[in-house]
Amino acid sequence: MKLSTEEVARVANLARLDLSEEKTEIFAGQLHNILTYMDKLNEIDTSNVEPMFSPVEHTTVLRKDIVVKEHTRDEILANAPDSDGQYFIVPRIV
Amino acid sequence: MSSLIEKSLTEIHSLLIAGEVTAVDAVKACLQQIEKTEPQIKALLAKNGEEALKQAEEMDKQGPDSSKPLWGVPVVIKDVLATKDITTTCGSKILENFVPFYDATSVTKLKEAGAIIIAKANMDEFAMGSTTENSAYQTTLNPCDLSRVPGGSSGGSGATVTAGQCFAALGTDTGGSIRLPASFCGCVGVKPTYGRVSRYGMIAYGSSLDQIGPMTRTVEDSARVLSVIAGHDKRDSTSVNCEVPDYIGALAERTDLSGLTIGLPEEYWGEGLSEEVSETCRNAIKKAEELGAKTVPVKLNMTEYAIATYYIIAMAEASSNLSRFDGVRYGHRTKDADELIDLYTKSRTEAFGDEVQRRIIIGTYVLSAGYYDAYYCKAAQIRRLMRNDFEKAFESCDLIAGPACPTTAFPVGELTADPLQMYLMDIFTISLNLVGMPGMSLPVGIGKDTNMPVGLQLMAPAFGETTMLQAANVLEKNLPDFSKPQMV
Numbered sequence: 065m066k067l068s069t070e071e072v073a074r075v076a077n078l079a080r081l082d083l084s085e086e087k088t089e090i091f092a093g094q095l096h097n098i099l100t101y102m103d104k105l106n107e108i109d110t111s112n113v114e115p116m117f118s119p120v121e122h123t124t125v126l127r128k129d130i131v132v133k134e135h136t137r138d139e140i141l142a143n144a145p146d147s148d149g150q151y152f153i154v155p156r157i158v
Numbered sequence: 159m160s161s162l163i164e165k166s167l168t169e170i171h172s173l174l175i176a177g178e179v180t181a182v183d184a185v186k187a188c189l190q191q192i193e194k195t196e197p198q199i200k201a202l203l204a205k206n207g208e209e210a211l212k213q214a215e216e217m218d219k220q221g222p223d224s225s226k227p228l229w230g231v232p233v234v235i236k237d238v239l240a241t242k243d244i245t246t247t248c249g250s251k252i253l254e255n256f257v258p259f260y261d262a263t264s265v266t267k268l269k270e271a272g273a274i275i276i277a278k279a280n281m282d283e284f285a286m287g288s289t290t291e292n293s294a295y296q297t298t299l300n301p302c303d304l305s306r307v308p309g310g311s312s313g314g315s316g317a318t319v320t321a322g323q324c325f326a327a328l329g330t331d332t333g334g335s336i337r338l339p340a341s342f343c344g345c346v347g348v349k350p351t352y353g354r355v356s357r358y359g360m361i362a363y364g365s366s367l368d369q370i371g372p373m374t375r376t377v378e379d380s381a382r383v384l385s386v387i388a389g390h391d392k393r394d395s396t397s398v399n400c401e402v403p404d405y406i407g408a409l410a411e412r413t414d415l416s417g418l419t420i421g422l423p424e425e426y427w428g429e430g431l432s433e434e435v436s437e438t439c440r441n442a443i444k445k446a447e448e449l450g451a452k453t454v455p456v457k458l459n460m461t462e463y464a465i466a467t468y469y470i471i472a473m474a475e476a477s478s479n480l481s482r483f484d485g486v487r488y489g490h491r492t493k494d495a496d497e498l499i500d501l502y503t504k505s506r507t508e509a510f511g512d513e514v515q516r517r518i519i520i521g522t523y524v525l526s527a528g529y530y531d532a533y534y535c536k537a538a539q540i541r542r543l544m545r546n547d548f549e550k551a552f553e554s555c556d557l558i559a560g561p562a563c564p565t566t567a568f569p570v571g572e573l574t575a576d577p578l579q580m581y582l583m584d585i586f587t588i589s590l591n592l593v594g595m596p597g598m599s600l601p602v603g604i605g606k607d608t609n610m611p612v613g614l615q616l617m618a619p620a621f622g623e624t625t626m627l628q629a630a631n632v633l634e635k636n637l638p639d640f641s642k643p644q645m646v
Contacts (some may be wrong), residue, residue, distance in 0.1 A: 070520065079477060079522040080484070080502045081515055083230040095520060097578050102466040102524075105536050108543070115538030116545060118366040118396065119594020119620075125395040139259040145491035152486055157498050 067096045160164045163322035167231055167379035170325055173348040174230040175222045177423040181230035181274065183212035184325075186319055188232040188276055190398040192323045198304055200296040201317035202277040203237050204245040210276045217272070227382055229272030234318045234327040237278040238285055239370070240359040241265055244275065248361045249283040249293040249311075249555045252489045252509035263394070264328060264360025264370050264387040271386040276324060279314030283362045283511045284480065285332055287311050288583045290339070290618045299570065300342060302610055302643040306567040309339030315373045316343035320642070330360060334562070334587025340599040341372055341562035341613025344642045346588035346630070347373045348380045351620045355384075356391030364472035365396075365406040367591040377600065377631040383622065416450030419555040420629075425461035425594050426586055428561030434605030438612040442602035445637055446559075446629070456551040456558060460544040461492055461589060465581055467544065468588040470524050470537035477521025480514065516577060525645045544594040549619075556625055558617040562588055562599040566610035584587035586615060598624050600630045603640050611642055643645050 069085075072092045083091065103141045137150070146153040161299070162170070162183065173179040189207050195559065196202060224227050235241055235510035239246050240258035242265075247253045257334045261269065282292035290298040290313025298313045300306040301321040308317040312329030316339030319327050329336040331349035340347025355370045362368060385406060390399040409548040422443065427436070447453060460467075484506030485491035492504035510518070524533035551558060563583060590597040599613035614633075618626040 075519050075523045076515075078526065079518045080481075080499070080506050081510070081518065082503050083506045087512075087515075088606075091516060091519060094516065094577055095523070098469070098581075099523075101578055102470055102533065103468050104468075105463055105540055106445060108538035108540060110536060110543070113539040113542055115535055116542035117538050119592075120398060127392075129415065129513070132242055135259065140487075142259060143256055143400075143442045143488035145485060145489070146574065154486055155495055156499050 067092050067099060161222040163191050165325075166376045167325040167374055170383060171228065173232055175224045175285045177222055182211065184230055185210050185214040185232050185267045185274060185276060188324050191321065192277070195301070195321045195323060197313070199299050199301050199317050199321055201280055201314045201321065202234065202296050203247060203280050203295060203314070204278040205246050206275055206277055210274050212359045213274050223272060226272030226408040226582065227385055227386055228268060231273050231326065232276045233268060233273045234277045234279050234315060234324040235265055235275055236312050236315050236327065236329050237281050238330050238361050238363070239265055239328060241278065242276060246278065247295070248285070249281040249295065250509065250511065250514070251294045252483050252506070254490060255487055255505065260359065263391045265354035265359065265452060267387050268328070279318055279320070279327055281314050282311035282513070284361070284514050285330055285335055285475070286513050286517055288334070288338055288580050289573065290314060291570065292511060294511050297570065302344060303567065305569055306610065307342065307570055309342035309563070309567060312347075312373065313336040315340045316340055316345055316347065319343070319345045319373050319375060327370055328370055328387070329373045330368055330370050331591065332472060333591050334584045336371050336373060336586065337562045337587045337597060337599040337613065337615060342567035342611065344601040344611030345369065345373055345375055346377055346380045346598065346600055348384060348598040348623070349590065349596060350384060350388065350623060351596045353396055354596070354621065355387050356389070356394040358391055358393040364475040366475060367472060369591070377516070377627055378406065378409055379635050380598070381409055381627050397609050400621065405624060405627055405646070408624045408628055409631045412632055414450045414627060415446055415632055418451045418557065418625070418629060420446060420451050420453050421456035421551055421555030421558040422453055422553065423456050423461070423558060423560060425458050430564050431561060432565045432605070434562070434607045435561050435565060435612050436515065438603040438605055441597070441632065442614045442637060446476050446633055449632060449636055450639050451629075454491060454554055456555060458547050458551060458589065460540065460547045461585070461634045462542055464544065464589040465585060467537045467540045468522070468584070468592055469581055471541065473517045473521035474525050474534050474644065475521070477518045479524065480518055483510075493617050505533060513577070541592045544589055548589070548595060552619045559631055560615050562586060562613035562615040566605045566608045566612060590617055595620050596625060596626060598630060600634060601642070602633070602637055606641070609643055
């Protein structure tokens with residue numbers, strides 16, 4: 065299946081990436097090759113196969129719902145690109 | 159190299175514990191070697207020399223502690239693992255100045271065992287690559303030949319160990335990222351069973367595939383490091399709660415390979431394999447047979463589907479994992495955004511490299527409505543068939559052996575323009591990550607055409623690290639001596 069530049073741009077937008085026209089063209093060609101290669105999986109009939117999403121298939125881990133304060137506010141804000149010492153600051157939303 | 163740097167981890171540890179070498183001596187020897195070799199190989203990102211020396215001085219004041227299996231040993235950590243107060247970039251501009259306030263569990267365990275962190279190792283951005291040419295900061299070169307790649311994505315870890323800059327390094331392996339650079343650089347690299355080592359504090363790429371492991375100069379050294387970092391961690395729900403065997407003690411229990419059956423999958427030994435790799439690995443298998451191992455042919459029918467399966471799953475998981483890099487809480491933030499979506503988009507576009515963007519887009523595509531069943535779910539079904547394949551093969555053998563990579567290290571720049579060709583280099587390593595079983599690369603000789611190291615891959619059933627390490631140890635001790643090409 066040929067991947068169009070429009071489709072690459074649409075998926076990039078979903079992934080919050082803004083590609084230049086030139087890069088979109090290059091990616092479309094490369095992604096087409098990669099996805100064509102991946103299509104070889106269709107050679108195998110998997111109609112009755114249970115998918116395996118992880119090598120560790122044990123049940124969901126549950127723990128007691130206890131609040132533990134492992135880190136301080138200062139530590140968490142230390143790497144923030146912008147903060148007021150209390151909160152992360154982001155551009156106006158509404 | 160200074161004579162101290164030529165020691166294995168196990169040897170230097172004995173000298174440290176006996177008080178014949180101080181922790182300061184060990185750190186200084188590594189720092190000198192870094193100063194000498196780093197301008198050429200560029201294996202390291204953040205360096206922690208001053209702090210490491212201070213720590214070594216403190217430790218020397220207290221005196222050696224024989225209960226600590228890594229007391230006073232300088233180590234390097236791949237930059238994908240969080241290290242408290244040391245910059246952790248994951249090889250990406252998006253985390254350029256990120257300084258974690260906590261350690262990854264594997265790093266905590268190394269520190270508790272007495273190891274001293276002297277630097278962080280360069281890597282492909284977000285561990286995506288097979289050559290360490292995808293780092294946003296620098297290209298690491300192979301210490302055995304500076305015109306060649308060290309392999310990836312843990313190329314910095316492989317190069318630093320081979321160049322004698324440290325006694326061990328931690329790497330991570332999502333599709334072969336420990337075993338490939340170990341093979342290319344001529345060191346030992348172990349990918350443990352999925353769940354054997356906690357992934358807490360590791361910046362995730364493909365969460366169901368990633369595993370942390372040691373890269374060292376000998377098998378015994380790897381056993382020592384693995385015994386430290388292995389074990390259950392309540393902070394990682396995929397870490398498995400089962401006892402950690404005595405890996406080092408077990409090595410002494412086996413002096414030959416009698417009673418051991420090694421499976422040789424025809425899919426790993428046929429077409430596509432370079433002649434020098436084939437010959438060197440076959441010689442190692444012959445040696446294994448001389449040492450008492452029985453070899454049997456096994457089938458791994460799904461091998462030809464491994465790369466497609468792997469990249470669908472890895473990219474899908476990557477696209478999800480990397481959504482956390484949005485410029486809000488940490489990492490790069492654009493200077494030029496009017497509203498929130500714009501901030502996300504510009505921050506990510508400015509700071510993610512091409513390979514990361516490519517994988518995020520494919521990952522988003524294969525998970526999107528209409529394609530999920532055709533790609534992601536299909537790959538997950540084939541993943542189960544692959545595990546069935548391996549389980550069946552292990553019914554007739556204890557270990558499986560094959561080359562770690564079809565070629566020795568190739569020249570810098572050779573594959574950068576063709577991502578698909580680059581992905582194909584992982585053909586022999588990828589299956590194990592999909593099925594979650596352990597594997598390692600053991601240096602077994604030098605290829606006669608390129609004069610570069612060749613790695614033999616040993617694979618074991620889940621949690622079969624002990625047998626794998628035992629066999630590798632016996633083989634290592636009995637293979638004819640080969641000196642690795644030395645860096646100028």
